[in-house]
Amino acid sequence: MALSEKTQVIGDIIETVNDISERTHLLALNAAIEAAAAGEGGRSFAVVAAEMKQLADQAKAATVQVRGILGEIQRGINTSVMLTEEAVKRAATGKTRSDTTHRTIEEISARVEENVQTFQQIVASTNQQQLGIEQVMGALQNIRQASQQTAAGTREVEAASANLTELAQALMALAERYRV
Template identity: 95%
Template sequence: AISAGDIIVTVNDVSERTHLLALNAAIEAAAAGESGRSFAVVASEMKLLADQAKAATGQVRGILGEIQRGINTSVMLTEEAVKRAASGKTRSDTTQRTIEEITARVEENVQTFQQIVASTNQQQLGIEQVMGA
């Protein structure tokens, strides 16, 4: 698979070679004198295009760098969110267990209180029977 970086390197190489060819063509056109003048214009345009291609690859490289930084930041934020969610679940589970334990103790206390009330009623009946006797 060809990556964007490979394409940038290739375009950059092509633009550098085109720049060298344009420079050589300009030298040859100058050496040809008046008859090479129109070729010098073509060589100048080739050089301009090569410079634009090189500048474009620099811009693309910068954009790809920004995209990569954005992806890295996104990955880090996602990992942090996953860690926070896991931590929140752990706290939630602990809270749930604590509430269940408190509920069980309250139920035990209610049963104990009911037993105390029943015993007190029996004692009251016993006291009333003793008093009656």
């Protein structure tokens, strides 16, 4: 913005120089007319008038060039200002997106933390279930051993019962002999 203001000041100065060159041109023209009216004595004055006219023309041409360059500078400044404004808008949009991304990452982080805690609870529950299964397996092992012991006891009782049956039959046979 400051450059734009300074180019405006330069434009005003160029306008002043252009006015001076136009007045100098008119003065040179008037001097040439007066020199022509003065005749032979005004010849040297005519040379000065011609030089003044040439200088005025050069000043005018220079102001046209400077004005063209100044116009290019002003267009460049305007383009720069527009690009800067666009960059500021993009930066603001980028910041907004960055803030949104930051919030999203925080939310994801919180959810991951929740999932980690849930996973830890699942692992603890699984460990407890494994201990329970091991206890059930131990109880089943005890039941199997008890069943085997019961089966062995049942076989012993069966064998003893068979022995008792044989003894009872032998006693009955002896008792039959002594019966009269």
